Amino acid sequence: MTSPGPEATTTHDGPLRVERDGHVETWTIDLPEQRNPISGPDVVAAFVEHTARVDRDQEVRAVILTGAGSAFSAGGNVHEMAERRGMFSGAPYEQRNGYRHGIQQIPLALRRCEVPLIAAVNGPAVGAGCDLAMMCDLRIASTKAFFAESFVQLGIIPGDGGAWFLTRAIGPARAAEMALTGDRVDAATALEWGLVSQVVEPEALLDTARDLAARVAKNPPHATRMAKKLIQESQQRDLEGVLELSAAMQAISHHTQAHTDAVQAFVERTRR
Secondary structure (H helix, E strand, O other), X not given: OOOOOOOOEEEEEOOEXXXXXXXXXXXXXXXXXXXXXXXXXXXXXXXXHHHHHHHHOOOXXXXXXXXXXXXXXXXXXXXXXXXXXXXXXXXXXXXXXXXXXXXXXXXXXXXXXXXXXXXXXXXXXXXXXXXXXXOOOEEEEEOOOEEEOOHHHHOOOOXXXXXXXXXXXXXXXXXXXXXXXXXXXXHHHHHHHOOOOEEEOHHHHHHHHHHXXXXXXXXXXXXXXXXXXXXXXXXXXXXXXXXXXXXXHHHXXXXXXHHHHHHHHHHHHHOO
C-alpha cells in the first residue's frame, strides 16, 4: 500500500503550471494564446528545472504533461522564426548554439528524467510539440488531437531530436512518412500506428491520464524508475548489456523494504 503523499498544491513557474496531487504531478504548458510554444528560454528553463527536481523527490511517482487551451503545443514559435528573433537569430554558428543550449535541453532533460512521464495530448501537437509528446513514456490523446512532424513544410528539419524519438515510438517507416510529408496524423490513426495507447473524448482526457498515473504511482518508485531505465537502455544496448544491468537493478530491488512488504503480503494472501 502506498502512502497518501503530499497535499494538493498548484504553482506557476513562468509558462509551466505545476499541480501536485498526492504522488502525481500535472505540468501544463500555460501559453494558450500562443498555442503553447516550447522554444522560449523560459519554457526550456522550466522543463530542465522541474525534471531535475522530481528526480530528487521520491514522493513524485508520475508526471502528466498537457497544454492549456485548445492546443497541446505548436512547437517552435514561428513568429520569432519569421522575424529571426530569439533562438532563431544570428549567424549559423549562433543559431547552432541557440538550438544546443536552448530547445535541445528539453529532450536531454526528459530523457534523463527517471519519473514516468504521461503525455495527455489535448489538441494539436505540431513540430517540436509532436516531438515533445514522443519524449514521454506513455501517451493518451483527445479525439481533437492531431500530430504533425511538420518541419519540412517550413523548409527545416526536426532540430530537437524528433527523428530519434519518433522512430523509436512508431518505427522507421511510419516516422519517415510523417517526417518527409509533414502531414497531419489524426488521433484515430495515431492509435492505429501505436503513437498513442488510448484515444478518449476531450472531457475525459485528464481523468483518463490521472487514472493511468495512479496505476503507475501505486507501485514503489524505485521499481518504476528502474523499469523505465531498463526500457530506455533496451533501445540501445544488446541483450547481454540489458541482462547485466537488470541483474544489478534486481539485486538492489530485492533489498528494499517495499519488496519485502509486497512479498510478505502475497504469501499471506496465498495462505488464506
